[in-house]
Amino acid sequence: MSVGFRCCALIPWMVLAAVLGSVLSLGEDLDRPLFGPPGSPIGVHESDPGLKKVMLFAEERYNRGSNAMHLRKISRFVSATKQLVKGIRYTITVELSNTLCKKSAMVRTCDFYPETQKLKTEVCVFEVWDIPWQGTSTLLKQKCSPKAAEVEETNRVAEPTNSQPVEESVQLLGQFKDFMVKYKKDYSSQEEAERRLQIFQENLKTAEKLQALDQGSAEYGVTKFSDLTEEEFRSTYLNPLLSQWTLHRGMKPAPPAKTPAPDSWDWRDHGAVSPVKNQGMCGSCWAFSVTGNIEGQWFLKNGTLLSLSEQELVDCDGLDQACRGGLPSNAYEAIEKLGGLESETDYSYTGHKQKCDFTNRKVAAYINSSVELPKDEREIAAWLAENGPISVALNAFAMQFYKKGVSHPWKIFCNPWMIDHAVLLVGYGERNGIPFWAIKNSWGEDYGEQGYYYLQRGSNACGINRMGSSAVIN
Incomplete structure (x- = not known):
């Protein structure tokens, strides 16, 4: 039995066709922040004092939760953004490596292992919610993997290129249409529909990654939450x-x-x-x-x-x-x-x-x-x-x-x-x-x-x- 496509009058098929056009054109639209100002994520330089503080906080929380014998420290800064969200939410990507210091040691400085194979460097993404006027910091997320298999931030996927096959874009749009029908999704404007389609595409990538790496028998894919960012x-x-x-x-x-x-x-x-x-x-x-x-x-x-x-x-x-x-x-x-x-x-x-x-x-x-x-x-x-x-x-x-x-x-x-x-x-x-x-x-x-x-x-x-x-x- 075929299911007719019924949706809010504000998002008729022509809007979805326009969305398809935006997927195919792949211009500057894909680079815009997921949330417009105010409160948009902005890049942060490594010298930012607030960033330095939350990086030390993230490092300390990592070591507290680790069962390793030696302390691990940030060995390389990769990138960071901050966003005003009832405080400041930092998203930090860094590399952490083994030091010569044991956790029980009370020393001020800790050198990294001189042998590369003993560094066991990991790439970590931390999200820290800092409220400076309250003097509080909260670790919202921590994801780490060996440097040889770096894990991207879950809210980013590789951007498609102009050579992306038309069939792939049509398939994506069909999945999005089915999702909207099944879960009765209504969007108030073409711009919002475009944004949700972009998030939907990113979430498909995350679900595929979960599926490929799952150690049980689970099936991951499109759910009623597939048009939401991880933060939402x-x-x-x-x-x-x-x-x-x-x-x-x-x-x-x-x-x-x-x-x-x-x-x-x-x-x-x-x-x-x-x-x-x-x-x-x-x-x-x-x-x-x-x-x-x-x-x-x-x-x-x-x-x-x-x-x-x-x-x-x-x-x-x-x-x-x-x-x-x-x-x-x-x-x-x-x-x-x-x-x-x-x-x-x-x-x-x-x-x-x-x-x-x-x-x-x-x-x-x-x-x-x-x-x-x-x-x-x-x-x-x-x-x-x-x-x-x-x-x-x-x-x-x-x-x-x-x-x-x-x-x-x-x-x-x-x-x-x-x-x-x-x-x-x-x-x-x-x-x-x-x-x-x-x-x-x-x-x-x-x-x-x-x-x-x-x-x-x-x-x-x-x-x-x-x-x-x-x-x-x-």
């Missing part, structure tokens, strides 16, 4: 606060499981998981992760599966930042102080912060405390099978283009320290010899496999083991 996707759907380890509240450890983990387990088969929800254009994944956990805990204690209110947390959790992110540990504490959660029916989701409208008499479920899960994946599996779905978090870079299968991105795409999305672990098992975690996401049923993401289990992929937690209901 991160700022709209993800949660950078999760990687700020100094913000995390200490939680008491969960008691170990009484029995070893069975070969497989899925709480969807036992009635403890509500339908997939959609957080919309709001970084409230932390609220969905926590309510999903409490829904499972309440079911196991009381035999009733309730759909609980995420909006209550968005509006009333004073410890977190609503659509700008939050931490599960804070959310549990807020729920205890509030006295519980209302149902989704009584306090429905809007996807933006409102005035708190919590009513004690409408509490549908409560918790008594919360616990932190161990970091060993076998222990996590055993605890899950015995005690219910678990709130977890992970690095979601590969999730923007995930379609199906068991995902196992290379660490360079999925740094376990750069956690930025909270989800719900509902089960585990094995597919065609690949062990997996079954993860309930909060981006709607039209994401992934009916709203679920499957991640390789057993290698701490994407930091899935670092932030497991659960509410406790006595």
Whole structure:
């Protein structure tokens, strides 16, 4: 059955034809910044004082997260840009190499290895958000690879040349048209359509790179997020606060499981998981992760599966930042102080912060405390099978283009320290010899496999083991 092309009247086929013309002409348009002034990225010279400061910060964070014995330092500056985004966001490309200094050494200067083969130089891209007037810096992204296989910034692709075959351009336009129809995309102008087509093309390259390097059975490609830049996707759907380890509240450890983990387990088969929800254009994944956990805990204690209110947390959790992110540990504490959660029916989701409208008499479920899960994946599996779905978090870079299968991105795409999305672990098992975690996401049923993401289990992929937690209901 053929699908007719229907779209907003503002973007008829003639506009897309004009877009095709821009793809074929390939003039100066492709060099323009993705965001026009104000706030456009601009090049930064190596001598810029602010850049020097954030380069030292990035270097320090790299060494803190590395398990190498020796310190690594920036051996060559490649390029940098900065952008005004409620502070200054720096994107830095540098080379890092081994020094002779061990991490434990308290020395002021560290020389590089004189032997080239021992330098083990890496090319790294760092994104740092610096707020000078607050004296704070945040590492948003870190991607490194051996110099012999340099990794480009994920938001850039090789520009096409005038010799690009017409057939290739037509194919690209056809994919973009199908994408717009499938996901009901409406753009307000020809200029915006052109920009989204350019981003779409760049994202196809990123998805191809993920596909080529995936170590599992995942399929990556066009998703409903394919017209968003990495920065737009991160700022709209993800949660950078999760990687700020100094913000995390200490939680008491969960008691170990009484029995070893069975070969497989899925709480969807036992009635403890509500339908997939959609957080919309709001970084409230932390609220969905926590309510999903409490829904499972309440079911196991009381035999009733309730759909609980995420909006209550968005509006009333004073410890977190609503659509700008939050931490599960804070959310549990807020729920205890509030006295519980209302149902989704009584306090429905809007996807933006409102005035708190919590009513004690409408509490549908409560918790008594919360616990932190161990970091060993076998222990996590055993605890899950015995005690219910678990709130977890992970690095979601590969999730923007995930379609199906068991995902196992290379660490360079999925740094376990750069956690930025909270989800719900509902089960585990094995597919065609690949062990997996079954993860309930909060981006709607039209994401992934009916709203679920499957991640390789057993290698701490994407930091899935670092932030497991659960509410406790006595």
